[in-house]
Amino acid sequence: MKRIGVLTSGGDAPGMNAAIRSVVRVAAANDMSVVGFRRGFNGVLMQSKDPADDFSILTARSVSNTIHRGGTFLMTARCTEFLDPEVQKRAVDNMHALGLEGLVVIGGDGSFHGALALTNLGFPVVGIPGTIDNDLSYTDFTLGFDTAVNTAVECIDKIRETSDSHERGSLVTVMGRNCGDIALHTAISCGAEFVLLPEKPWSITDIAHRIKWGVLQGKRSTIIVMAEGAMESQTDDIVKLCEKHPEFNEDGHEVISSSRLARMLEKLSGHEIRATVLGYIQRGGSPTPNDRLLASKLGAAAVELLKQNIGGVAVGVRDNKVVHVPFEETFGDHRLINTSYVELLDKLST
Numbered sequence: 001m002k003r004i005g006v007l008t009s010g011g012d013a014p015g016m017n018a019a020i021r022s023v024v025r026v027a028a029a030n031d032m033s034v035v036g037f038r039r040g041f042n043g044v045l046m047q048s049k050d051p052a053d054d055f056s057i058l059t060a061r062s063v064s065n066t067i068h069r070g071g072t073f074l075m076t077a078r079c080t081e082f083l084d085p086e087v088q089k090r091a092v093d094n095m096h097a098l099g100l101e102g103l104v105v106i107g108g109d110g111s112f113h114g115a116l117a118l119t120n121l122g123f124p125v126v127g128i129p130g131t132i133d134n135d136l137s138y139t140d141f142t143l144g145f146d147t148a149v150n151t152a153v154e155c156i157d158k159i160r161e162t163s164d165s166h167e168r169g170s171l172v173t174v175m176g177r178n179c180g181d182i183a184l185h186t187a188i189s190c191g192a193e194f195v196l197l198p199e200k201p202w203s204i205t206d207i208a209h210r211i212k213w214g215v216l217q218g219k220r221s222t223i224i225v226m227a228e229g230a231m232e233s234q235t236d237d238i239v240k241l242c243e244k245h246p247e248f249n250e251d252g253h254e255v256i257s258s259s260r261l262a263r264m265l266e267k268l269s270g271h272e273i274r275a276t277v278l279g280y281i282q283r284g285g286s287p288t289p290n291d292r293l294l295a296s297k298l299g300a301a302a303v304e305l306l307k308q309n310i311g312g313v314a315v316g317v318r319d320n321k322v323v324h325v326p327f328e329e330t331f332g333d334h335r336l337i338n339t340s341y342v343e344l345l346d347k348l349s350t
């Protein structure tokens with residue numbers, strides 16, 4: 001191949017810039033030129049008035065000073081239009097018109113579906129897992145996960161200081177969609193007492209009871225890390241709980257907000273609990289060295305595969321080795337939670 005494209009798609013993740021840089025520089029070392037598309041698959045559809053707003057040639061120099069920057073300088077988007085087969089064909093035609101022979105897509109599960117559609121139309125695409133959620137089961141780590149955990153731990157270290165000073169508990173919600181990896185790794189690293197995961201049943205009354213017990217044992221503060229999808233695995237009958245405690249009702253909403261959950265835990269445990277939602281702070285920031293290294297390795301692997309005309313696969317790491325698997329194998333399987341980490345947290349939090 002002489003010319004390839006690269007784009008970032010879905011939620012941004014720290015390390016995406018380092019991956020683009022690696023793609024561009026390894027391609028240059030192989031005498032291949034690179035076109036960078038802006039705003040994910042939208043750039044490939046070339047619908048802007050000014051083509052320069054959709055794509056540009058990336059040279060080794062245009063990726064200087066990017067390895068340490070969070071976000072993605074190519075910008076990103078979730079492109080629902082791309083589900084339409086006619087739109088996918090248009091994308092392939094546009095890429096052929098630019099003289100492209102392959103494409104690197106940096107994103108998560110949704111982006112890999114778009115990448116597979118292009119591959120099925122005969123256009124070779126290689127995927128790089130870019131999402132803070134670490135929710136792709138074929139790879140041990142996705143780009144941005146390490147940085148997100150690092151950021152969450154830094155924030156909770158600060159929350160712990162104020163919690164401890166006031167002898168309060170803190171319920172901290174972290175991102176991760178339906179995957180509890182950010183929550184679990186963060187909880188162990190910040191010395192949390194509890195972690196609430198989408199993958200493991202838990203109950204409000206049980207956690208409240210254990211908080212109460214901890215206070216009786218002399219714990220001054222309690223840190224509870226909650227994955228944003230964890231309410232799915234809560235086992236208490238919320239309706240009954242609200243009947244018993246009408247003060248838990250909140251505007252008729254079925255989904256319990258973290259501030260409401262904190263109030264419930266406070267009432268049931270008799271210990272003051274405050275809620276913090278970390279939110280988008282976890283998606284920003286300079287990537288950690290681990291994420292920069294992973295991005296550099298995966299960017300290089302993606303280019304090497306395209307050079308051999310191999311597409312339809314996503315690159316990742318297993319046991320510290322770079323691997324590639326067909327896109328179809330990256331879908332479906334829910335990532336299993338590391339049960340030894342769950343047990344470890346239980347032991348460490350006594």
Ligand code: F6P
Nearest residue numbers: 011131132133175176177228283
């Ligand atoms: O997939 C990354 C992620 O940050 C998830 O953890 C979160 O659920 C979601 O994206 C938020 O998406 P949006 O950027 O659309 O608010």
